[in-house]
Amino acid sequence: MEKLRNILMPKPNPQQLLRDWQRRLRQECRNIERQIRDIQREEKNVQKAIREAAKRNDMGSARALAMEIVRSRKTVNRLYENKAQLNSISMHLGESVAIARTVGHLSKSAEVMKIVNGLMKAPQMAVTMQEFNKEMIKAGVIEEMVNDAVDSALDTDDMEDEIEEEVDKVLTSIAGETAAQLPEAARKERLKQPATVAQDDGVDDEELEEIRARLAKVRS
Numbered sequence: 001m002e003k004l005r006n007i008l009m010p011k012p013n014p015q016q017l018l019r020d021w022q023r024r025l026r027q028e029c030r031n032i033e034r035q036i037r038d039i040q041r042e043e044k045n046v047q048k049a050i051r052e053a054a055k056r057n058d059m060g061s062a063r064a065l066a067m068e069i070v071r072s073r074k075t076v077n078r079l080y081e082n083k084a085q086l087n088s089i090s091m092h093l094g095e096s097v098a099i100a101r102t103v104g105h106l107s108k109s110a111e112v113m114k115i116v117n118g119l120m121k122a123p124q125m126a127v128t129m130q131e132f133n134k135e136m137i138k139a140g141v142i143e144e145m146v147n148d149a150v151d152s153a154l155d156t157d158d159m160e161d162e163i164e165e166e167v168d169k170v171l172t173s174i175a176g177e178t179a180a181q182l183p184e185a186a187r188k189e190r191l192k193q194p195a196t197v198a199q200d201d202g203v204d205d206e207e208l209e210e211i212r213a214r215l216a217k218v219r220s
Contacts, residue, residue: 014100017139018093021132025090028128032083035124038218039072039079046072046211047174054175064208066170068215070163075219082125085115089132096141106141113142124220 046065053062092112100106116136119129136142 014097014106018097022090025086029083032079042218050174066167069170070166
């Protein structure tokens with residue numbers, strides 16, 4: 001029965017598998033590049049909103065918007081890392097196929113297994129890499145791994161301090177001159193204002209949520 005199945009549905013050779021995987025990896029890289037462009041394009045709109053809020057002395061809203069930019073830039077950095085790892089998978093697969101020409105079959109690659117397993121934990125790549133994982137296990141390129149949950153507990157206070165510093169840098173770079181024109185006491189007081197407080201001619205809750213929703217959409 002197995003022989004009949006192989007005759008009717010022959011397994012693709014290593015070169016065919018490689019071409020198919022690399023084609024799909026290139027497509028995923030293009031998808032990542034498009035998502036990065038979308039995030040960066042939306043960030044320009046947020047920068048404009050920050051400058052307008054700062055001119056109105058609405059520093060609470062400006063700070064809330066700066067926080068969204070910090071989150072978006074972190075997402076972009078992760079996407080660049082994902083793209084680099086996809087290119088690394090493609091390179092290692094090419095090496096595996098070169099070896100297969102000599103030994104007649106695809107050999108297991110610990111490096112590919114490590115990268116695929118890591119990308120399966122990335123929210124933007126999880127579904128795609130699960131498909132690759134199944135196919136590569138079937139082809140014998142990687143072994144099935146137990147999903148080891150890594151304890152990534154971090155010092156929350158340190159993370160919050162780091163984020164606050166990044167938000168301050170974003171505010172300074174985008175609306176530094178405008179914010180600096182405020183008296184020091186007034187500036188500090190306005191920075192402490194909740195972003196949800198609506199002000200005359202300021203950014204209200206609905207506008208803030210709309211901006212956040214647009215950013216969340218391009219980041220996902």
